[in-house]
Amino acid sequence: MNSLANPLFCASFCARKRNIFYSAFFSPYPPEILQQIRPPPTGKNAYFPETQIKESMMRYRSPEIRIHRILHFTFYILHFLLLACSCEKSGTEPPPPPPPNKPDTTSHNFTWTTYSFGDGNASILKDVCIINENDIWAVGEIHVLDSSGQYNPHNAVHWDGQKWELKKIPVKIFNTNSFIISTLQSVFAFAPNDVWTTDGGEVIRFNGQSWSEWKFLFDDLNDTTFGGIRQFWGSSNTDLWGVGKKGNIFYYDGINWQRIESGTHTNINDIWGVLDRATGQTTILAVVSDRYYVGEYRLLSIALNGIADTLNWTLSRRLHSTWFDINSPVFVSGSGLRVWKVHQWEEILIPNYFSTRVRGSALNNIFVVGAFGLCVHYNGSSWQTYEDLMMATGSFEGLAVSDNLMVTVGYVDNHDVLVMGRRN
CATH class of the missing domain: 2.130.10.10 (YVTN repeat-like/Quinoprotein amine dehydrogenase)
Known part of the structure; x- marks a missing residue:
């Protein structure tokens, strides 16, 4: 059986494509916003104080962030559709048709x-x-x-x-x-x-x-x-x-x-x-x-x-x-x-x-x-x-x-x- 028609192969292949896709593109949020909404924790048992969480949530709901949220959501929807179509095509596409029949020939030699x-x-x-x-x-x-x-x-x-x-x-x-x-x-x-x-x-x-x-x-x-x-x-x-x-x-x-x-x-x-x-x-x-x-x-x-x-x-x-x-x-x-x-x-x-x-x-x-x-x-x-x-x-x-x-x-x-x- 063709390996592309195997569902286990398809799932594994699509997962690899997803990881490659994520690593190949940058996040839609600019670096300064990422620092605001996702400050890196420090220490093994780091935690966020309540005031810092409230402050981050307010920034997340701001109009400036809302535009990036919409772009981010659209970005993932398109990527999901791309992966779905790719898997479906790989798993169900029939083999290419054989070449057209040619006359049975012998040599002139x-x-x-x-x-x-x-x-x-x-x-x-x-x-x-x-x-x-x-x-x-x-x-x-x-x-x-x-x-x-x-x-x-x-x-x-x-x-x-x-x-x-x-x-x-x-x-x-x-x-x-x-x-x-x-x-x-x-x-x-x-x-x-x-x-x-x-x-x-x-x-x-x-x-x-x-x-x-x-x-x-x-x-x-x-x-x-x-x-x-x-x-x-x-x-x-x-x-x-x-x-x-x-x-x-x-x-x-x-x-x-x-x-x-x-x-x-x-x-x-x-x-x-x-x-x-x-x-x-x-x-x-x-x-x-x-x-x-x-x-x-x-x-x-x-x-x-x-x-x-x-x-x-x-x-x-x-x-x-x-x-x-x-x-x-x-x-x-x-x-x-x-x-x-x-x-x-x-x-x-x-x-x-x-x-x-x-x-x-x-x-x-x-x-x-x-x-x-x-x-x-x-x-x-x-x-x-x-x-x-x-x-x-x-x-x-x-x-x-x-x-x-x-x-x-x-x-x-x-x-x-x-x-x-x-x-x-």
Whole structure:
């Protein structure tokens, strides 16, 4: 308990204040009057004669003394009120209110490391996923010169916590038993032994030991012209979604794949969702627009029972990526960066480059990447651009973010590029 609220403490404290107060101020009677009304006794058994008492009483009742009596009385009344108010305030005053809530922030301070794996020939990395800080996959198209001067194709790199290793993930050619190392478009992981990737038409799964064909999507769907997958998202390996070119949406329930009618033939560039484990409800959004041509711009809400326009995207601005958390607003990147607040879209001012991906681990740890090496971080309070990562040409295309790590991939000139940022 606060000591000032203790009545015993208050009484003792006030008594000390009273004594200090009395000793700090002079009596309101002048010295000559004090000598008249209060002559000092002499001797151990001194007493006042009756005549001296009567004489002192007459002086005490005189008009001159009466004024000082009034002043003295007023003086003590004021002092009593001062002590009473002081004790009451000390004993009952509540503690001061806590400071106003401030946003929960993280640091902008990251250490950056840049890698390149190919030797040109239009090498590019298109997507990346972080399983943990010692298990990261990036996919795309990587051409490495061999000893004979020929380009040796790879389509993935893997981080084991110490180094990056080039990988070849075989992709089966439709209706044949032949395999090629083709460009991979997306990678998504649920666990170290449950990683998914695609070249657009074939879905390939990693079981922790090897990659194997999981499904050629256009085989029994009998539609090879509709377009392929460009991005995955899922809450589990029995709730996996894929979106891509020409309005393509696929869903996998752990047993069967099915195509979901999107209502558009415009490219779907990105998909993101959140599972509320308390309610079991899943919210999924997908971004519709063409990166290079003017056309349809939509933000779709996706569910098995139907697709709907959502969040009233009426802006004539290209969308390319979206991210949100269970307790955060919706962020959309593309031609600028916007956030959905109070039933309207608000623009966030970042450098004016096309932003290809927005991802985060929480509301106070969001990254946006894009053309010419654009990389911007939100720490819950402010946005910071990392100028040192800017490039004269090229673009970041894929992005993955965890609490203390981010990895973005893309290309510069005709070489692939991967940037890893670790929080200091």
